[in-house]
Amino acid sequence: MSLFFVQYTYAPDKSAQRDDHRTDHRAWLSDLERRGTLHSYGPFADGSGALMVAEASNLDELRSFFDQDPFARANLLEQVTIREWIPVFGAFAR
Template sequence: MPLFAVQYTYAHEKSAERDDHRTDHRAWLADLVRRGIVHSSGPFADGGGALMMVEAPTAADVEALFDQDPFAKRSLVENRVVREWIPVFGVFVK
């Protein structure tokens, strides 16, 4: 199944709101990890966004899935980019 990189960009002015909903966001992601959909997830060190590696049939499926993120539902993600990624070396190669 295809692998997708999902990149979030956060608006600095909404950091307090993200803090308020981080527990729900991480619980949502943890469930996707448990189900084998998300393979890796985490914020960028500068706090400006996050990156998730997601296995799904299509980019449209990823978009629909990430519309359900508690951060997305509360408009706490300024920008989201979903790109299919083809790993050649490393832990994501099947």
């Protein structure tokens, strides 16, 4: 399994719509956490987006998970950046 950073950049003009989908979005995140796919997640302090640390077999599998996010399905994200990460030290190092 590989670790990935997933960074969301929110579409600034869709803040109210994100509020409408936030409960479903957080339930979806909680489900991924329960399944061991998502290790950490949260919004940036300035409200511009969010960062998640996720685990998957490969990039395609991870993208298929994140395509199901209620924010993504409602087209509320300006950009999604996914990068594989190889931690050497710290809590995520293996």
